Amino acid sequence: QSVRANAPWCPSNLEFIRRINGLDSIADVKNILFSASYLVMGLGDVYLGAPVATPIDPRHRLVTTKYNPARTWTAENSVGIGGSYLCVYGMEGPGGYQFVGRTLQMWNRYRQTKEFKQPWLLNFFDQIRFYEVSADELQQIRQDFPQGRYPIKIEEGHFSLSEYQEFIATNQDSIAAFTAQREQAFEEELTRWHADGQFNYVQEDVIDDNEEAELPEDAIRVDSSVSGSVWQTQVKVGQTVKAGDVLLILESMKMEINITANTAGKVTHLLKADGARVQAGQTLVVLQTI
Template sequence: MSATPSSVLERAQAAGGHPAITYRQAGDRSLLIEYGEMELDLTLNFFVLAVDAALSERPVDGLLESAPGFRSMLVRYDPRVVSPAELVEHLARLHDSLPAEQEIEIPSRVIELPIAFDDSQSRAAVERYIRSIRKDAPNCEGANNIDYIVRYNGFNDREEFYAAVLATEHWTGFIGFFPGLPFMFPVDPRHTVVAPKYNPTRTWTAEGAVGLGGPCYAIYPVESAGGYQLFGRSLPVYDLQARNEVFRENPLLLRPGDRVRFRRTTEEELLSAFEDVRADRYRYRIEEHAFDVGAYLELREQVREEADERRRRREEASAEAEIP
């Protein structure tokens, strides 16, 4: 019996403050580069974005595009111009040229977005799900997902959960699934919140809805199906019609490496802001701030004990919670 062919072209061990790297063939004109082990570690994403930035500055002939994920990057190329081996060699040189993780700085923006917790559109999505898909879903008791998030994480009440959302910036690791949909993770590990996804998924979610799946937050860019636990609503993050000036150059508000800071508001104020966005009266609050990975590593070490205690509390609570 012949051995099963492997997609792996080459591997590199972790060294010099860089993670281990696996190069995989992905079809006849793409490479998938994976960094580190399959774990939730923001430093892997920082390295991915540093590589993507370096590749944009120093491309190789035949490179068509690159798409960063959380701990991987897909690179599409023209095989008539560059071979997989040549591309791997170029990427290896690029990796070697990068500084150690604690010395990396990533171009970043801080974007403030209003959020209305427990909004009517999120409740409507849950109610529709109960009526048409699954009336006994444990995550939808009380016709909302918020109480389930509170129970699953061991929070004392909703306000403690809301405080966790508001207390930290949220790192945009990558964009995907739908155009403009950000996958975001808390920068401060003390404020990590986790929840399993719907089972089965919803058929409808409002534009701007904010949800939680696993340890990841997302803002829904369009009306769509979805599986994240809904707890609030924010402003548009995608507009192909460019009805607001922020979308004139790019229909996507957020990009990998951006940080979102939520500001609490009422639903009435949010709906008014929604109208202002469409009428080009609203101005998104955006500030350019490079992200210092070394400072992040220092913060992570400083709060490790508190974050670990919060994780233990979360794990105890989740062990008692029913899974959808």
């Protein structure tokens, strides 16, 4: 609900990545993704052992912007690029990286296997390589891998800083050409955003007719505990609720936050519609005691 249909990265994240990096085709994006060796620089970027990694070869470093506003839902183990970093989402939840695919699990909460000596799959300075499979193949892999029935290819290796510096020096001309092409395409994309008003995009509130309604003196106000946006309304006007029942779910800081009834009562007003922005302390729902 938070993803705007006219955003520059819609309807295709891959096309957006192609355009903002100055590549000729989506096939070029895929070729880079499947040729790159991603060096794991951190873990837990978006929970549960999620790696944040960057390609060792600078000619494989695709650059993107993030979603604005962020998505309210991302599938577990989606693979995305944000800035110059690649991340595999360790669990489902909100997110903003541009999608390039989906892969197998980064975290195994249920059992130890040959690959999972601990709950997380990867460690600092591991290198990741991807290869393409069909949707049906991935579904089967995702069923088998946490059970220890899908062996992934793991090789011991080393990273030599001196060898890497020599590699950079040897390929400096092609690296510079790729970087210049990417930077030019990025600037051209931002110029288009300035021209069509996307650069300074600010999410507009969804206006609700009840927002300015006069409330009775005995009204019980349920306020927002944080600033964010309404992701999903769980109740209807006239519905009876118990203390602790979830009334709304907010999205804030890449988290889903339940807004619950502080007492039993009947819902008389819903002051914010789905998609509306809210501020901490703002009244969202009004109850009447019964």
